[in-house]
Amino acid sequence: MGNMQKFKAKAESTFDINLAPMLDVIVAIVPMLLMSIVFLKVNMIEAQIPQIVAEAIENNKNKPNPVTIALAIQDANFKFEVTVNGKKNDIVVPSIDGKPNLDGLYTEAAVLKRKYPDIFKVEIKPTKNVSLDRIVVTLDKIRRIKSGEEGFPIKDEKTGTTVKTDLMFPEIVFADILEG
Secondary structure (H helix, E strand, O other): OHHHHHHHHHHHOOOOOOOHHHHHHHHHHHHHHHHHOOOOOOOOOOOOOOHHHHHHHHHHHHOOOOEEEEEEEOOOOEEEEEEEOOEEEEEEEOOEOOEOOHHHHHHHHHHHHHHOOOOOEEEEEEOOOOOHHHHHHHHHHHHEOOOOOOOEEEEOOOOOOEEEEOEOOOEEEEOOOOOO
């Protein structure tokens, strides 16, 4: 019986765990983890596309298209790269006094849209030194025609009627974004 009482005494004894080193580690790691987090700010430009245009874009995705249009945004120049049946044609919009010619860009985009009304997609190829603001201004210029100008014909697949839209190139794809 003497052994049983010794065992009970040992079982009932308490002991302390020193948590100070563990807290020191946590206090050191938490700020380090917070400092290593990369915060990313995403900007979105919300733009509504009419349903007929959205359907036309969707229908064109399924069809092989012999025409592709790319827009290279360079230091002060713009260059449309139009590929028709594998043949590439460059249309350069030169700068005016070292500044981007946005009116010339708009005019060339409108001419291309009238020539290829079924094309809604443009690949954008900015050089690495082009600012985001300049890219946004460029996209605004080629997105839709000015008010008062005649729209572009789109055939509504469901009804078979042709409607006009003021959108030129609402579908934008960034290509070669790190080249240049």
